Amino acid sequence: MASIVGHCALGATLGKLLLPERRYWPYWVLAAACAFLPDADVIGFKFHVAYASLWGHRGLSHSLLAAAVAATALTGGLHWRRPALMPPLGRLWLLLFLATASHGLLDAMTTGGEGVAFFSPLDTTRYFLGLRPIAVSPIGVKKFVGEWAARVLRSEVQWILLPCALLLVAQYSLRRLRTAPGSR
Numbered sequence: 001m002a003s004i005v006g007h008c009a010l011g012a013t014l015g016k017l018l019l020p021e022r023r024y025w026p027y028w029v030l031a032a033a034c035a036f037l038p039d040a041d042v043i044g045f046k047f048h049v050a051y052a053s054l055w056g057h058r059g060l061s062h063s064l065l066a067a068a069v070a071a072t073a074l075t076g077g078l079h080w081r082r083p084a085l086m087p088p089l090g091r092l093w094l095l096l097f098l099a100t101a102s103h104g105l106l107d108a109m110t111t112g113g114e115g116v117a118f119f120s121p122l123d124t125t126r127y128f129l130g131l132r133p134i135a136v137s138p139i140g141v142k143k144f145v146g147e148w149a150a151r152v153l154r155s156e157v158q159w160i161l162l163p164c165a166l167l168l169v170a171q172y173s174l175r176r177l178r179t180a181p182g183s184r
Contacts (some may be wrong), residue, residue, distance in 0.1 A: 001154075001159065002106040002107060002109075002110055002134050002136075002137060002156060003149075003152050003153070003156060004036055004039075004108065004139040005156055005161075006013060006106055006156040006159075006160040006161070007032075007035040007036045007039075007102070007103055007106060008032040008033075008035055008036055009032075009103060009156075009160055009161050009164050010032070010102050010106065010160055010164060011032040011034055011036070011099040012029070012031060012032040012035075012097050012119025013033040013164040013168060014031050014035075014098050014099050014102065015027055015028030015029075015030070015031035015032065015095055015099065016028050016168060016171070017167060017168070017171055018091060018095045018098075019087050019092070020094060020096065020100065020105065020171065020175070022030060023085065024087055027095065027151050028085060030060060030074070030096070031095050031096065031099035033098070034070060034071075034074070034096050034099040034100040035068060035099045035100065035102050035103055035173065036103065036138075037061075037100055037103070038061045038062045038066065038067075038100065038103040038104065039057075039061075039063040039103070040055070040061060041055070041057050041058070041059065041060075041062070042055065042057055042139055044056055045057070045139070051114055052114055052126070054117075054120060054121060054124055055178070056131065057113070057114075057139070058104070058107055058113060058114060058116045058117060058121045058126065059117045059120055059124070060121055060173045062103060062104040062107060062116045062117060062119065062120075063104070063117055063118055063119065063120040063121070064101055064104075064118055064119065064120070065119075065121070065122075066100070066120075067098075067100035067101035067103075067104075068097055070096065070097075070100045071093045071094075071096035071097035071100060072093065075089055075092050075096060078092070104116040104118055105129075106127045106134065106160065108127055108128050108132075108135040109128075109132050109133065109134045109159070110132060110134045110135070110137075111127050111132055111133075111134065111135055111136045112124050112136030112168075113136055115127050115128045116128070123152055133155060133158070133159050134138040134152075134155050134156060134159050134160070135148075135151045135152045135154070135155040135156075136152070137152045138152075
């Protein structure tokens with residue numbers, strides 16, 4: 001898997017890109033949490049759930065269906081917020097879906113593990129992408145130390161954090177150009 005750093009950075013970046021107004025910053029944080037949410041399945045290791053099972057790591061929780069369910073549940077649960085603080089529900093749902101689904105995408109770009117069951121439960125086949133430049137992160141905080149952690153973070157800086165930063169700079173630059181005097 002990619003580390004919590006890479007997952008959360010991509011989720012927050014998606015939040016800023018899809019809901020750029022500063023008043024929506026809590027949704028950027030929620031998107032970062034959604035981007036990490038599928039790894040809740042690692043609790044299965046404590047209960048001896050096989051890695052390759054439907055309920056195992058990178059199984060159902062990493063699927064597009066799970067991303068849709070999470071986005072729907074969270075959007076539905078948030079609909080009561082004051083309208084001034086709520087983004088459009090369709091855009092919020094899209095953000096939460098993409099943030100949650102991004103987890104599987106990043107994991108499918110790593111150098112290890114058993115692949116991602118994107119289409120679970122209908123198809124439990126585990127997939128990797130053709131491009132797999134992200135060093136796989138160890139499972140567990142205690143193992144995320146030393147050279148392995150440094151290698152993971154270096155690859156995530158190159159393949160996740162830098163592209164996220166470039167997208168945010170591009171968004172900022174485009175907004176500045178649109179609001180500059182004489183730009184209309």
